[in-house]
Amino acid sequence: MRNRLVAILVVMAALTVSGLAVPWGVSSATARTQELWFSRYVDAEWFGDLAARAITTGDQSSLMLAMQRYSDLYGDRVIVVDAAGREVANTGVATDDPAVVASLTEARRNRHPRQPPERLHLYGPSAMLVSLPVGSGIRVDGAVLIEASTKTAQRDIRDSYTVIALLSFTAMAVFALVAVLVSRWILGPLWRLSRSLRDLTGSLPRPVAGTVPTVMQRHYRGPPEVRALARSFDTMARAVTESVDAQRQLVADTAHAIRNPLAALAIRLESLERFIPGEGTAAYQRAKYQVDRLAAVLDGLLRLAVAETPTGFAAAHPDADWPSECGVCPVVKDRVEEWRPAFEAAEMTLDLDSSATPDLTAVAIPAQALEQIMDVLLSNSSRYAGPGAHSRVTVEPSATTVRVAVADDGAGVAPKELDQLVNRFFRGASATAGGTGLGLPIAVALANRYGGELAIESVQPRGLRVAVRLPLVQ
Template structure:
């Protein structure tokens, strides 16, 4: 691919250089040709004035002397004839040349010399004929013809073309080097990416036949290396997707498989409670607590597996034909009312504040999903903030998002633990017994799945704040 790209760039550079060199060479040759013709035309006009004086006076000595000096200086031949075509003076012009005769005849008919029809080129004749009439107005007394040498002009044109050719090849070489460097700069990362993708694809489990067939149905255009990279990326994406789905399915299947034996174990423990002697009651209660905690962990894993699946929520609730938007005021008010008894029991206060939020403000997230996210934040606040703390739910709009914060002035967490609160199974040092460490991980997965995010921050002067940011519902979302 690199060779093809270099070839394309070099061809484009060659066409560009040729497009500049040829007009420049032609312009240079045209200019030198016109310079030679115009200078000899002016000289012929000067000789015409001298010839007119010689014809009037009948003395040609001054004219012949000027012609000799001119011939010695420029090497050009000059010829003067009268109105009848008889030679008055001739210094080197072949008078029997048909071209000379034709041009003198044209000049004696009062037709001035015209510029040559084409520019001088290497290999053209070594002379150029220029003839002008002698006399003024319609009174023509003769004609002057200069046989100008084109050798020096052609040499100048050849030198100019040589310079243009050297500069063109130099520019083309520079362009070629730049094309090689540019191709390496552009294609280097892509080639490394292609190698990495092929290596990673080879190390992953092969996707199922249906997934592979779906990926291979795509047809790409472009260079073979780009098509190969695209196909390798498709294969890798299919393998990674299937691997992640298999991992999540494994978590869900494992949790489901363990729940039944765990439920049976809980029933057996409950049935054994009346047979436990007094000295084993403490051990029995600890065992029952661990069984209940394990059940909570399994439930959390199931919810997390559903939340981290792209279509997990709908797949887990196939019969729930829920809208993809909800009224944020309605959901927040409902959750605050639902959790008010829990906060009262924990000797805490719970309030809500709507910061200039309209009543009909909608967010692009299902109401049931927002319920789960707010339940996690309110549950943690009621359980861990501590008695006497106050929790406040605030709603505000920020650009195209709605920001919901659940802040308390409770005990909070240390700065070292703050960033770890959203990690799976992590529980702060001040956390009370009974939690699984999965609540915030589930909330983060749900918020991210619906285009939002969740963060945990410290509240000043003390306490904790959970901030949920979800997209506002717009008319474009309905399309």
């Protein structure tokens, strides 16, 4: 691609330089031709005045002297003839030259040219004929002709062409250098990006043994660098997809391997409870609490892995036939009623802003995913807002989205901790109730997958608001 780009830029530069150099050369040659012509035309008029007096008086001495000096000075030859075409004075013009005869004849007929007949060339004729009639008005007493040498003018034209050629070659060299630099500037990021993609792809985990790698059946057209970059993107996408699938499979296998021993351990702990003496009851309860917490963490990791997996719920539940959209109001009302007893047990109140829950267009998220997000938001509020707090759920529709928020006037969170609440396993300093620190990351992953976003903000004078904005089905 670099060679093609450089070639295109050089060709365009060559066309531009040629478009400037050729008219410049033509203009230079034309100007030099006109300069020679008009200077000799003025000289011919002066010889015409001398010739008119010489023909009238019959004294050619002054005319001959002027013509001889002119020839010695400029190297041009001059001839003067009378009205009948007889030679009056001549400094070396060949009278048998057909061009000379024709030019004198036209001048005696008073039909002489008043501008250069043609532009001089490097290898054109060595002389330029300039003829004028002798006389006044319509009366023609003869003709004068100057056979001007074009060597000096041709040398000047050649010098102009040389300067133009040198400037053109210099400009082309500069343009070629600029083309190379521009091509490197344009294509350099593509090369570096392609190399980075190859390095990144090589660092990704390999597919699990026994799985069949995904094959990208794509054929690209275009420059080699762009095709290589596209293939690198495909390879990276394939590797990332296989890596994510391998990660999900690993989480599933790990969960399957840990759950059974963990469940057996919990059963054994429960069966041992009646054998625990009174002084060991506290240690027993702590051990049982840790087993329950480990089970909760495991469940949270499984839900987070499912939420962050591109195949999502379909991968975790291949037999389920869930619609990809749902109505917001029914889901929100159902989860509020489901969680109301938990809030009452925590000595809190929970209500739904019914004025902001009209019938809405469905949102582009499965009902089960929205339920899981609402469970996270309501669970956090019931656990951490504190006794006596009041929580309110609001649904605010707009033209293209709907915003579902759970706000409370409880203990709240320190401002410096707000951005960290979506980090895995992070729990705020004021969080005294149990938890794994995976709820909000799960909600964020679910919202992001379906084109939504989750925001956390403080409520004044105290409290916390967690809101999720989801796109409406268009």
